[in-house]
Amino acid sequence: MNGLRVYLLSLALLLPLNGNAAELLRLVADPWPPFSDQTLPNNGVASDLVTTALTRAGYTTSYVQVPWERAVRGLQQDTYDVLIDAWYTDERATFGNYSQPYLVNRIRLLQRKGSKIKFSQLPDLYPYSIAVVRGYAYSSAFDQDSRLSKVGVVSFEVAARMLQARRVQLTLEDELVARFHLNRSLAGIRDQLEFLPQPLSENGLHILVSRKYPQHQQVVDAFNTAIEAMRADGSYEQIFQRHGL
CATH class of the missing domain: 3.40.190.10 (Periplasmic binding protein-like II)
Structure with missing residues (x-):
């Protein structure tokens, strides 16, 4: 024992x-x-x-x-x-x-190069269609604003290709994530897209x-x-x- x-x-x-x-x-x-x-x-x-x-x-x-x-x-x-x-x-x-x-994730909007979209506050985005990944949260104000024209997609890669094909006018993603894809799977369309200067949120x-x-x-x-x-x-x-x- x-x-x-x-x-x-x-x-x-x-x-x-x-x-x-x-x-x-x-x-x-x-x-x-x-x-x-x-x-x-x-x-x-x-x-x-x-x-x-x-x-x-x-x-x-x-x-x-x-x-x-x-x-x-x-x-x-x-x-x-x-x-x-x-x-x-x-x-x-x-x-x-x-x-x-x-x-910390820095969320930035992307447009087709030369689109000249200006963004400083959410109402600036009301005229545009925006590809968003279904189920993602971007910022409380953005997520809850029903006046924004959001188009649900399954991934940022799909969103970026829709943007390049003019099916939407904007998309958004964490900056590091976006750059990762733009330097790899989206390299063929990278030069056709650009970030808006001001981030949506952190x-x-x-x-x-x-x-x-x-x-x-x-x-x-x-x-x-x-x-x-x-x-x-x-x-x-x-x-x-x-x-x-």
Whole structure:
């Protein structure tokens, strides 16, 4: 009996104090390079940051990539535990617990080169059709303004090709994401498109932890703490450098 007690005590001493090591978090994201994409090192820079932070917090993780709307639905239905790259909306906050933002997305509008569209406030956009990715949040004011003529599409690549083909007059995306595609899959039309000077918004990027996960607040707190530690010790910046950003 004493031998069993010694064994159990020894086993307990091997376990991390936060007790998270045995907990698998099911991570999900949509293809959104350079932030999340299975074809990129460590599934993209956002995935790399999130996975590193959660690992440092003592969790194990798995990663699945699905279309955006399926990712959000899967979080609601308890198929996944953590959506790794979400902008804040009140609606999502009802079924998910947001972390502090771990990076910032700069959202910019694109037009056909030479279109001479001027933008300084939302009413300036009312005369134009705008391709938007279905299910994405761009900014609260933009998302809620019913006077904007929005055309739903499945991806920025589709939106950019519609813009080039004159089927819409504007589209928008995070600047790094747009440049990633314009330098690769959209290189053939890159010189026909241009950014408007003023960004639409700057949005914080968060993890969104399903409220169906019993320790969702614990995950959020541990993630926030780990990200701050990574900023302090330089590993946060090293991940960006590793991805060429």
